[in-house]
Amino acid sequence: MQRYGASDFTACYNCGTCTAVCNLSEKNSEFPRKLVRYGVLGLKEEALADPAIWLCYACGSCSETCPRGADPKNYMAALRRYAVARMEPTGLTRLLFTSNPFSVVFTALLAVLFAFFMLTVKPDHVISRWIFDWMPEEIIHNLGMGLFIFLGLSMVVGGLSMLVKLFKGKPAQEKRIASLWKAFVETVAELISMKRFRDCDADETSYWRDKPAVLKPWFVHLTIMWGFIGLLLATALDFILKDPATTLWLPTRLIGTAAGLSMVYGATVSVVYRLKKVTMSYEDSRLADWLFLGALWLAGITGFWMEIAVTGDYSNDFNRIIFMIHTVVSMELVLLFAFSKFAHAIYRPIALFAHFYGKK
Ligand code: SF4
Ligand code: SF4
Structure with a gap:
């Protein structure tokens, strides 16, 4: 520990x-x-x-x-x-959480690898031809898909094992289904409202009790969470609709802009709180916390930079570098989802569900 x-x-x-x-x-x-x-x-x-x-x-x-x-x-x-x-079965998370030198070297190498592929993966590029002669593109693609599925399933299995334990010694099936539904509704309500987190901030001894709502930790957490979910939604819609959405007023772009603002706000305030160590809960930041928040912040800021560059049609090498940073950081966030602080986005809702169900 x-x-x-x-x-x-x-x-x-x-x-x-x-x-x-x-x-x-x-x-x-x-x-x-x-x-x-x-x-x-x-x-x-x-x-x-x-x-x-x-x-x-x-x-x-x-x-x-x-x-x-x-x-x-x-x-x-x-x-x-x-x-x-x-x-997480590979042992990578253990190394990332317990060794700072390993975390720095691994995330830096991963960034270099992503950047290398972005710069070279074009069918006519000399390095692409060399790589794909050696290992066909489909194999690399399928390996990547297989890895994502493996990690996703291992997270689901980990979460489900929490739930399975709850069923032991519980009453009849009909009651279980009614309780499951109620627990599900309570979980969704908690994720939307953060009521339990708000209770912490509202405590009479809390530093945050009389602060404006927008500065309270529950609200900051909420903006990061829904900001990221909104960005995932906008990206998925862009992909499904095959719509590059370069006009600011298209629905996918509006969702992306609102979600990006929300995430950048939350990440910025969190970084400031940790730098200033405003309360005891922000005092002990580990490298994993900084890398996670830093990646969210950088992905958001470079995303807005690109939005302005694309809208104004400012095509130049500097903006291409910003685009590469944005893509590399976003890919790292997604790829390291199961290996980082980010994993709580899956485990906490499952635990909340288990908690509410366990009370029935
Ligand atoms: S307050 Fe401290 S000493 Fe007392 S039970 Fe909790 S952790 Fe232990
Ligand atoms: S930090 Fe301590 S007091 Fe606050 S929610 Fe966690 S267990 Fe409770």
Whole structure:
């Protein structure tokens, strides 16, 4: 856990203060004390099997009040990194989360590789001919598709294993279906409203309590999440409609612009909060946090630059370089989805669903 970013959580003496102050701790839930206890006792399988590790929004209240300095917030974040590493079968995530030199070299090499392919993959290019003579384009394409499917399935299997555990010892099938539906609705409502996150920010001891809503962490998180989803939607629509959408007023372009603004706003505010360490929850940023936020921010800013360049028809080498940076960063974000902090976008909704279903 310490290699994944936890502080000395073994200092915990099980007092329960963290459970008392956590706004997300429900009656008899023992959250997050129970998870810290699992760690102290070395019960890693029990800890990983508990969807509650994904329910924490890292507000930091527990760490501020822990009398032993066990820093439960950091421990929970480390547990999530460890869970992502365990659910991803290649071992790459473990290296990315635990070795900064490896992270830097790997992401830089990946960027160089993407840029190389962008510059050379043209049928008549001398290097393309050499590569495709050696390995046909279809094989490279199919290998890439196979890798994506493998990673996607491993994430789905990891998430489903959380759900399967919940079915053990539950009541009759009819009740299950009604409960499943209710849990699904509650999960969607939570993702749209971030109510649980808002509860953290609204706590009477919270630094954020009297701040404007647009500056509160729940809102910043919401803008990043829906910004990215909107950009994925715009990109998919562009692809499906085969519409280059170079006019600002086309629907796909409007969705992309609004989503891009939202994501850049959220990423910028998050970077500023982490640089200024505004509260305890922003104090311990790891390289994985910076790389993730930096990639989101860079993808957004270069995307807007390209929007202006394309709209104004400013075709020059500088704008081509910006386009290459935009494409390389976006490809890295997508390719490293399963290996990075980004993976919580899949695991948290599943855990929320498991949590709501478990309460039925
Ligand atoms: S983590 Fe800290 S507050 Fe929570 S039970 Fe342990 S000692 Fe108490
Ligand atoms: S960081 Fe906040 S949400 Fe997470 S366990 Fe601690 S008090 Fe609860």
